[in-house]
Amino acid sequence: MTEATADEILEPMGRPSGKWLAVVGVSGLGLLWFLYAWIVQLRSGLIVTGLGDWGSGGGISWGLYIGTFVWWIGIAHGGIAISAAVRVFKAEQFEPIARIAEVLTVVALMMAATNIVFDLGRPDRLFNTLINWPQTVTHSPLAWDIAVVTLYLVLSVTYLVLTLRPDLHAVRDRVPRYLRPFHRVLTLGYTPDEDEKAEQMAWWLAVTVLALVPLLSGGVVPWLFGLIGTQPGWYGAMTGPSMLAESLTTAIAMVIIVAAAFRYAYDWDFIDEDVFIGLVKVLAFLALATLWMLLHDTLSGVYLAPTAVEALTFALIEMPLFQIALGGLVVSTLYLIAVILRPQLLHVGVLTVVSVVVSFSIFSKKLIFVVEGLLHPTSPPLTNLYLEGSYSPTWIEWTLVLGSIVLAVFMFAIATKLIPMVEIDSEQPTNTTTPTEGNQ
Amino acid sequence: MEQLPETPPGPDDPGWDERVAGTLEEVDFDTDLGKRMAEDAFRIADGELSKAEFHERYTDAVEAEFGVDERPTKSALETRGPERDPLPKVPDDREQTRRNVLKALGGVTAAGAASLAGCVDDTGDSDPPAQGDDDGIIDDIPHETQLGMVIDTDRCIACLQCSEACKQENKTSQGAHWTYVFRWSQDPEADYDDEHDDSMTRPCQHCTDPSCTYVCPTEARFKRDDDGVVLTDYDLCIGCRYCQVACPYGVNYFQWGEPDPPEMADDGIRDSLHKEEAFENDHFEHDRTSRNDRTVAGHPPEGVMGKCTFCVHRQDSGDPDLEGTTACEQACPVDAIHFGDINNPNDDPQQHLEERPDLDRTQLLEETGNDPNIIYVGPQPSRNAQPVQGPQSYENLGMTEHRREAIDDRFTQEGETDD
Numbered sequence: 004m005t006e007a008t009a010d011e012i013l014e015p016m017g018r019p020s021g022k023w024l025a026v027v028g029v030s031g032l033g034l035l036w037f038l039y040a041w042i043v044q045l046r047s048g049l050i051v052t053g054l055g056d057w058g059s060g061g062g063i064s065w066g067l068y069i070g071t072f073v074w075w076i077g078i079a080h081g082g083i084a085i086s087a088a089v090r091v092f093k094a095e096q097f098e099p100i101a102r103i104a105e106v107l108t109v110v111a112l113m114m115a116a117t118n119i120v121f122d123l124g125r126p127d128r129l130f131n132t133l134i135n136w137p138q139t140v141t142h143s144p145l146a147w148d149i150a151v152v153t154l155y156l157v158l159s160v161t162y163l164v165l166t167l168r169p170d171l172h173a174v175r176d177r178v179p180r181y182l183r184p185f186h187r188v189l190t191l192g193y194t195p196d197e198d199e200k201a202e203q204m205a206w207w208l209a210v211t212v213l214a215l216v217p218l219l220s221g222g223v224v225p226w227l228f229g230l231i232g233t234q235p236g237w238y239g240a241m242t243g244p245s246m247l248a249e250s251l252t253t254a255i256a257m258v259i260i261v262a263a264a265f266r267y268a269y270d271w272d273f274i275d276e277d278v279f280i281g282l283v284k285v286l287a288f289l290a291l292a293t294l295w296m297l298l299h300d301t302l303s304g305v306y307l308a309p310t311a312v313e314a315l316t317f318a319l320i321e322m323p324l325f326q327i328a329l330g331g332l333v334v335s336t337l338y339l340i341a342v343i344l345r346p347q348l349l350h351v352g353v354l355t356v357v358s359v360v361v362s363f364s365i366f367s368k369k370l371i372f373v374v375e376g377l378l379h380p381t382s383p384p385l386t387n388l389y390l391e392g393s394y395s396p397t398w399i400e401w402t403l404v405l406g407s408i409v410l411a412v413f414m415f416a417i418a419t420k421l422i423p424m425v426e427i428d429s430e431q432p433t434n435t436t437t438p439t440e441g442n443q
Numbered sequence: 444m445e446q447l448p449e450t451p452p453g454p455d456d457p458g459w460d461e462r463v464a465g466t467l468e469e470v471d472f473d474t475d476l477g478k479r480m481a482e483d484a485f486r487i488a489d490g491e492l493s494k495a496e497f498h499e500r501y502t503d504a505v506e507a508e509f510g511v512d513e514r515p516t517k518s519a520l521e522t523r524g525p526e527r528d529p530l531p532k533v534p535d536d537r538e539q540t541r542r543n544v545l546k547a548l549g550g551v552t553a554a555g556a557a558s559l560a561g562c563v564d565d566t567g568d569s570d571p572p573a574q575g576d577d578d579g580i581i582d583d584i585p586h587e588t589q590l591g592m593v594i595d596t597d598r599c600i601a602c603l604q605c606s607e608a609c610k611q612e613n614k615t616s617q618g619a620h621w622t623y624v625f626r627w628s629q630d631p632e633a634d635y636d637d638e639h640d641d642s643m644t645r646p647c648q649h650c651t652d653p654s655c656t657y658v659c660p661t662e663a664r665f666k667r668d669d670d671g672v673v674l675t676d677y678d679l680c681i682g683c684r685y686c687q688v689a690c691p692y693g694v695n696y697f698q699w700g701e702p703d704p705p706e707m708a709d710d711g712i713r714d715s716l717h718k719e720e721a722f723e724n725d726h727f728e729h730d731r732t733s734r735n736d737r738t739v740a741g742h743p744p745e746g747v748m749g750k751c752t753f754c755v756h757r758q759d760s761g762d763p764d765l766e767g768t769t770a771c772e773q774a775c776p777v778d779a780i781h782f783g784d785i786n787n788p789n790d791d792p793q794q795h796l797e798e799r800p801d802l803d804r805t806q807l808l809e810e811t812g813n814d815p816n817i818i819y820v821g822p823q824p825s826r827n828a829q830p831v832q833g834p835q836s837y838e839n840l841g842m843t844e845h846r847r848e849a850i851d852d853r854f855t856q857e858g859e860t861d862d
Contacts, residue, residue, distance in 0.1 A: 047700060048698075048699055048700045048701065048745050048746055049682070049697070049699050049700075049746065050699040050700030050850055052699075054699070055699070055846055055847040055850050056619070056687065056693075056695065056696050056697055056846050056847075057687070057688075057693055058623070058692075058693025058694070058695075059618075059620050059623045059693065059844065059845060059846065060618060060619075060696065060845060060846030060847050060850075061845045061846065061847040061848075062846065062847040062850065064684040064687045064688050064697070065684065065688060119683075122683065122684075123681050123682050123683055123746075124680075124681070124682020124683075124684070124697065124698070124699075124745070124746030124747055124748075125680065125681050125682045125746040125747060126681075128661075128679075128680075128681040128682075129681060131661040131663075131679055131681050132660045132661055132681065134661075135660070135661045135662050135679075138662055139659070139660050139661065139662055142657045142658075143657065143658050143659060143660045143685075144658060144685075145658065145660035145683065145685055146660050149660070227685075231654075231658075231688060231689050232654075232691070232811060233654065233688070233689055233690060233691040233811065234688060377688065380688075380693065381691050381692070381693060381808070382691070382808060382810070382811075383826040383827070384627070384823075384824035384825060384826055384827075384828045385691070385692065385693065385807065385808060387627075387824075387826075387827070387828055387829060387830065388625045388627055388824060388828060388830050389693055389830075390845055390847075393847065
């Protein structure tokens with residue numbers, strides 16, 4: 004395994020490279036377009052979306068924004084998956100990408116929340132949910148969601164800062180001068196004596212966040228849908244497990260994409276084939292789990308199923324987007340299995356494309372899940388008496404959703420200028436401040 | 444249905460034969476069978492005959508005559524359970540619809556309605572205790588007030604007056620129908636035909652166990668303690684629309700853009716005023732604040748959810764002429780909507796149930812467990828019912844039936860002005 008040197012790790016924080024400027028420039032322009040679209044929506048209201056009232060209205064209440072919210076929540080599990088692998092399960096091969104994955108978690112959670120804000124009719128009243136939270140948490144799945152997402156965000160940020168402090172202290176004399184006040188705030192009260200305690204705390208934090216995973220993508224998020232008996236397309240106990248499998252799949256795919264991007268941008272060879280082969284194994288397993296869950300869902304939906312469920316499942320199977328998503332997932336899984344059997348087939352470029360396909364397939368699957376349930380709502384006789392729903396997202400919706408991806412890229416680009424994106428420890432004997440047994 | 448005399452003649456009274464023969468000759472079915480059944484119905488009332496015996500005695504004859512046997516006494520034979528599909532299918536016989544059977548039975552009960560009223564007890568709690576010839580007034584039963592409606596689909600003529608009146612009263616936006624009229628045919632192939640098609644109006648069900656209040660993340664959607672009305676606090680709602688996806692009845696209409704009541708589409712007010720002012724100047728003529736000081740009445744402001752409020756501004760007006768009424772109820776030309784305290788035996792809903800003991804009673808989608816406070820009496824849509832146009836259309840009355848179309852139109856306009 005190639006060791007990362009402090010010079011390599013600190014390189015992104017120095018002079019902006021051409022690639023970095025290009026990323027910031029393009030994503031910055033994208034953000035201007037995104038802001039314009041958002042202002043249009045804020046001024047005119049949600050009428051500029053393709054959403055509508057289900058029932059006599061013939062529309063659907065939730066669409067692209069909620070689907071994207073669910074997708075981002077899933078991606079947020081990438082950080083904890085890698086951190087837990089490194090800290091809790093001692094899979095040290097993933098150490099070079101641990102911090103990248105943690106930053107991805109924080110960014111993804113913020114983008115998930117942003118998509119919820121897009122979806123609100125009165126975003127200015129967002130904090131009403133917090134004011135009334137003590138009462139609503141007893142009954143509203145959305146209040147549970149707010150609780151778990153907030154907890155997840157707080158714990159993730161704490162974990163990130165806790166593991167960042169020794170690094171910032173170690174490189175305090177080598178970072179650009181303008182960053183030092185910021186770093187001094189983050190390392191407030193730091194002494195090398197705290198490292199052992201901090202490492203223990205990080206371990207416990209990783210375990211806690213790990214325990215939250217089945218409560219987030221396998222819990223409160225699917226419960227937003229799976230508990231609603233009104234919507235035959237949503238209701239069911241399988242919603243949680245299958246959404247968890249999908250979420251973890253897209254999380255690992257996104258970790259691969261981001262890791263490959265950093266390797267490409269900074270020639271970081273220490274993010275080596277070991278890292279990618281390890282990720283491929285995990286991704287292949289998760290993609291198979293997702294396909295297996297899908298098999299359960301579709302088979303139970305077509306074989307002697309209740310008529311409403313059967314009609315829904317056939318409508319699903321006939322959707323072109325569903326076929327694309329399924330095809331993408333199957334082809335990707337075949338490639339991943341091939342790489343596991345013959346590691347020489349690994350090509351980081353191809354793997355990145357495959358990961359994009361996986362991530363897009365899961366995005367489509369989640370979007371279909373949200374939309375399809377609402378296109379065929381409620382039960383007979385009402386479902387027959389109402390208009391069948393229709394939905395085509397407007398350019399504003401596409402812009403805001405893509406905007407959240409562009410914003411994530413932009414935030415990543417900024418983060419590389421603010422903090423070291425790889426954990427610095429034992430490979431720098433002169434600066435070593437964390438000689439803990441756990442990491443050796 | 445014809446009004447009944449206070450005390451109809453019994454089999455022992457003079458004039459019984461003529462009356463029965465006269466009534467039963469109006470329908471096409473066996474006069475003799477009807478007469479025998481009516482006489483036995485009186486014996487049930489007198490306690491000489493059990494309902495189960497009565498039911499068994501005529502099972503074969505009724506099936507031979509009507510094709511089905513769906514008399515209300517059936518429950519006396521069966522263990523009681525919720526009826527999932529109250530509409531029997533009668534293969535190969537389009538004439539033998541549920542409605543015809545009901546009309547025929549109506550002929551029977553016309554002869555002995557007062558006594559048969561005591562037999563109808565298969566609807567459970569909402570039913571008043573058996574009264575015999577009594578006028579049904581019971582004053583000393585304590586009950587919690589729950590506003591609700593009994594809607595008579597047998598009377599409904601699908602004229603859409605309720606929808607129009609609601610829109611006028613609450614100034615709802617184009618395509619938002621707080622009370623929407625379902626018009627259906629049990630036979631999807633048939634054109635609209637009064638004999639075979641039916642209709643019902645669908646306001647908010649003001650459920651006893653409303654799923655919308657459960658899911659609301661701000662408690663903006665709430666059920667009012669003192670009268671059971673389900674309302675939206677327009678000052679609290681964040682516009683997440685979770686209530687809309689959780690409601691099985693599809694009664695919620697979100698305010699996607701600025702309030703757009705059709706009447707004000709061309710008056711220029713919306714262009715010249717800011718949103719809050721537009722909300723204040725929207726021609727809603729009543730007080731938006733309820734008696735518990737929350738903004739709940741009339742159409743919602745932009746970005747907020749709305750639905751039928753049971754005309755809460757009327758209930759809270761302090762005006763005895765308006766309290767206990769709704770716009771839809773008053774507009775109904777055939778008196779199909781009966782609004783009031785559904786738990787009060789003296790109020791309109793239960794009074795109407797007593798007047799129409801012959802008709803089927805159901806709540807929509809009972810299986811969801813929301814326990815709606817709208818009780819429908821008369822023909823119900825079967826699981827296979829298909830929508831039909833009906834005798835009147837929303838478009839003819841200057842309304843838009845499907846909100847999606849109205850929203851799409853406005854987005855196109857907004858897009859043009861923005862670009």
